[in-house]
Amino acid sequence: MTIETLDDLRTHLQWAIELEHSTIPPYMYALYSLDLSRNSEAAQVISSVFVEEMLHLALAANLLNAVGGKPVLDSPEILPSYPHTLPHSDGSVRIDLAPFGPAALELFLAIEKPASAEAPPEADRYHSIGQFYAAVETGLRMLCETLGEDAVFSGAPERQLHEIHFSSTAGNIVPVHDLASASAALKEIVEQGEGAARTDAWDGNKNVFHPEFDEVAHYYRFVELKCGRRFRTGDTPRSGPTGEEIAVDFDGVRPMRSNPKVADAPEGSAVRTAQDRFNNTYCLLLYLLEDTFNGNPSGMNTAIEAMFTLKGQAQDLMSLPSGDGVTLAGPTFEYVPIDARS
Numbered sequence: 001m002t003i004e005t006l007d008d009l010r011t012h013l014q015w016a017i018e019l020e021h022s023t024i025p026p027y028m029y030a031l032y033s034l035d036l037s038r039n040s041e042a043a044q045v046i047s048s049v050f051v052e053e054m055l056h057l058a059l060a061a062n063l064l065n066a067v068g069g070k071p072v073l074d075s076p077e078i079l080p081s082y083p084h085t086l087p088h089s090d091g092s093v094r095i096d097l098a099p100f101g102p103a104a105l106e107l108f109l110a111i112e113k114p115a116s117a118e119a120p121p122e123a124d125r126y127h128s129i130g131q132f133y134a135a136v137e138t139g140l141r142m143l144c145e146t147l148g149e150d151a152v153f154s155g156a157p158e159r160q161l162h163e164i165h166f167s168s169t170a171g172n173i174v175p176v177h178d179l180a181s182a183s184a185a186l187k188e189i190v191e192q193g194e195g196a197a198r199t200d201a202w203d204g205n206k207n208v209f210h211p212e213f214d215e216v217a218h219y220y221r222f223v224e225l226k227c228g229r230r231f232r233t234g235d236t237p238r239s240g241p242t243g244e245e246i247a248v249d250f251d252g253v254r255p256m257r258s259n260p261k262v263a264d265a266p267e268g269s270a271v272r273t274a275q276d277r278f279n280n281t282y283c284l285l286l287y288l289l290e291d292t293f294n295g296n297p298s299g300m301n302t303a304i305e306a307m308f309t310l311k312g313q314a315q316d317l318m319s320l321p322s323g324d325g326v327t328l329a330g331p332t333f334e335y336v337p338i339d340a341r342s
Contacts, residue, residue, distance in 0.1 A: 002123050003139025006152065010069035012123060012136055016060040017071055018087040019129065020189075021078055023053050023111055025333040026095055026104070029256070032314045032330070033099035038252025042100060045221045049108075052192050052218070055171050058161050058300075059185045061293035065159040066176035067152055071293040074286045079335040082259045086111065089132075090125045097333065098258040101250055105226050112193050112219035114237075133190050137183060144179050153178055158295070165297040193218045201237050256330035257322040264323070271320050271329045278313045278331040280341050281306060287338075 003009050031046045061071040072078075085091045093110045096103075115128040121135035122128075143152050153176070160175040171192055174185040201220040216224065216231050224230055224241050225248050232243030257264075262279070265272035285306040292299040313331070320329040 003135065003142070006067065006143060006147070009067055009136075009139055009143060009152075010064060012139065013060060013064035013067065013069055014072060015088045016133070016136065017057060017064065017073065018078060019132065020053055020057040020060050021073065022084075022087050022095060024050065024057075025079075025082075025331075026097055026107065026111075027053065028310075028314075029097045029330060029333075030100040030104045030108075032311075032318060033254045033256045035249075035252040035254065038249045039100070039247075041246045042225055042248055045225055046100070049218050049221060052171055055173060056189045056192070057289070058173055058293070059176075059189055062160050062174065062176045063182055063185055065293065066155045066182060068154040071290060073290040073293070074283065074338070076335045076337075078286060079283075079333055081261075082333065086129075088124060088126070090127050092127065096259055097330065099256045099330075100253050102226075105222055108222045109219060109226070112217070112222065114193075114217075114219055129193055130190050133186050137186050140182055141179065149178050153182075156295075159293070159297070161292070161297045161300065165292075165300045191217065201231050201235065254318050255327045256318060257324065257327035260322065260330050260332045262332050262334055265329070266323075269323075271317070271322065274313065274317045274320065274329065275332050275334075276336075276342075278310065278317060279334050279336050281309050281313055282331070282333060283336045283338075283341060285310065 003012055027046055027050045031043060031050060034043045034046070036043050064071050080087075083094050083096045086093045086095065093107070095111070096107060098104045098107070111129070113128055115130040115134075119128065119131050121138045122131040123135035123139065126132035126135070140152070157175075157177060160177070161173050162175050163173055165173070171188055174181055174188060176182050176185050201216045201223075214233070220231060220237070220241075224246055227241050228246050228248055229241040230243035230246060231241040235242055260275070262272055262275050265275065285303055288299055288303040288306055292303055310331075317329045317331055321327075322329045
């Protein structure tokens with residue numbers, strides 16, 4: 001499927017929202033599993049990536065709103081059953097909900113892996129996220145050339161999120177109103193994930209937790225955790241990180257059950273009750289984000305409050321044995337229909 005019409009473009013930008021959201025639950029799950037007293041560096045890396053994925057979600061919504069679309073988040077399609085593959089991809093990356101560890105790191109590296117320098121744009125069944133966004137930009141430029149920017153960027157400006165709505169040290173929220181600003185938003189997403197160029201590890205920002213260091217892109221942050229070292233000036237993707245050591249303790253992780261399901265726990269049990277509570281709050285978050293992206297940008301503060309509630313609910317879950325005699329319970333990220341929410 002190529003991007004030849006405005007409807008095609010809107011479809012693919014909704015796919016971008018689904019894609020950006022799909023990375024959030026596995027990052028949250030791994031982050032929740034960490035013992036912060038033993039894995040503060042890993043927690044900083046994963047939390048920094050999580051916050052930037054939220055930024056990317058907001059940027060995708062800005063892009064879709066700018067071209068007259070309507071972002072959808074409160075939908076079963078946003079939360080498919082785990083495990084599942086990256087939405088609309090070639091199916092080569094399987095997403096699991098799993099505690100932090102070598103397997104989770106390999107998953108995160110597969111999600112964020114940069115495209116090769118010669119890799120073509122891929123609008124559907126993409127192999128890498130960068131190739132998908134390259135296809136979006138190619139389609140966007142073609143439509144601007146054939147229809148004119150005014151026809152393409154027909155969305156209401158008041159639906160755009162600005163810095164005042166999403167203030168963060170994780171990058172720039174770009175209000176989109178023309179081809180230049182749309183390209184800037186796409187660039188922000190791709191550079192934070194893959195690097196400032198397909199042959200470069202850096203994303204152009206400073207490290208949030210260690211401002212004395214330049215920040216590497218998501219993929220290379222996970223390379224740092226895998227190698228136990230930071231990238232330093234002069235390092236390349238080929239050389240790998242040669243800087244100071246990063247402490248990663250794979251034993252300092254709560255043994256949360258992988259890919260849990262509400263149905264695994266007996267009805268009325270403490271685990272099932274806690275998982276239901278988490279899922280209700282997570283779906284409330286999706287509702288709040290959809291409302292924020294559809295004409296109520298100031299609602300982002302309420303959505304952020306829901307995220308803090310989720311953290312407390314996840315901590316409650318992780319205090320409970322899952323029932324298999326080995327692992328602890330974890331959130332299931334299952335969709336709750338609106339009429340079934342408590």
